[in-house]
Amino acid sequence: MLNARKRLVTLVSGSALIAAVGFMPSTPANAEPDIKDVQARVDRLYHEAEQASERYNDAKLELTSLKRDLGLLKADQGRQDDRLEQVRRQVQDSVIRQYEGQNLSAMGQVVLSDDPQKFLSQLSTMSAYNDMQDQLFDDYATELKSLDIRSDATAKRAAQVATLEEKLGAEKATIDKKLAEAKTLLGELQAKERQEILSRGSTTRTPEVSASGRAAAAVSYAMAQVGKAYVYGAAGPNAFDCSGLTMMAWAQAGVSLPHSSSAQYSSGPHVAESDLQPGDLVFYYSPISHVGMYIGNGLIVNAENPSSGVRVTGLHSMPYVGAVRPG
Incomplete structure (x- = not known):
């Protein structure tokens, strides 16, 4: 009889433990965001x-x-x-x-x-x-x-x-x-994780860019802005948004562009990706809402976002739409 009672107590305790485990959260309440x-x-x-x-x-x-x-x-x-x-x-x-x-x-x-x-x-x-x-x-x-x-x-x-x-x-x-x-x-992220997000897609090297004609002045200006801040609606000298950077860069070559990526898409002849040359404007998203400048070797310089600022990144780091050659 005593042994039977012990077995019953053990069975009830085990069931309670299983039930408790079943109701425990599968992840800690204060888990780090993915x-x-x-x-x-x-x-x-x-x-x-x-x-x-x-x-x-x-x-x-x-x-x-x-x-x-x-x-x-x-x-x-x-x-x-x-x-x-x-x-x-x-x-x-x-x-x-x-x-x-x-x-x-x-x-x-x-x-x-x-x-x-x-x-x-x-x-x-x-x-x-x-x-x-x-x-x-x-x-x-x-x-x-x-x-x-x-x-x-x-x-x-x-x-x-x-x-x-x-x-x-x-x-x-x-x-x-x-x-x-x-x-x-x-x-909400730890410093290391935050830096991982902010630095993705960028290149730490400053490539040599070979441009000719008026495009050389535009590329030179754009590359000189690398590291500056991104501010919505800004067009220099200390901060830029995407179309503000390309507008000011081509202004150095005597070419007037509107301060709008969608308007800049209509500012010159369109060129195929295979024919891209340094200085060409490259556009992203549909409807168009971002513009950068091609600098050769599959790279662009662009005012990317408030966390990244003006930097060099890959041509296909964003959904590519097309390109225009100003001037």
Whole structure:
């Protein structure tokens, strides 16, 4: 009986232990984040931030154009205001003269004239006066309609400017949010793991680049920026975003490029990957949201992201779309 009781106690204890083990968490509660998972999330956040940044750059270009148009419309509206005021005064003077009796006086002279020739002449004058009065009213109506058209165009352009400025604010907020999330994720990693993420895909050597013509000036400038910071919307001298770097690099060669990767994709003839030469612009993602500069030997120099800054990396370190040769 005693042995049976011991066996029962042992069986119950073993079952309780098994049950307890079954309910224990499979991993520690404070397990370190998986570096591959963090790397993928950081990459995604940086890409989303850069997409917002390039949309921001596109919107800035559009805003500049809209504001220029708005200025021209306002100037045109001002000139039209002046023309309308001149006609308004002419009409006003005509009406005043009519009610002051000048028209009746002229009519009286025509009726009382004994000279047929003078009568005909004065009648012609009277007719011309009335025609001129009609023309003044027609001119006024025409100028007023022109002013209404210009006023409507100005109001529409001003509304577009306001909408675009609101969009710029939203894109800036998106950039800040994504960047803050990426910084938080990186902050959760140990220093060694964080460095592993930040240094991946880069090359520690500074390659010799052989470029010719105007491309030589562009490549030289871009390579001189290696190690500088990445800041969304920046175009030097101490920090750049991707399109800001390529824009400023080619500016040294006298070639004007827009501050937008998608706009730069339309800035010159497209070239095949097999025909790439140093200085060519290379583009990434669909829709296009990143641009770098080819420097030869399968490498590019680019302003990559806030953690990496301006650096040299492989041509296919990102999803490659195509290339353009400026100039």
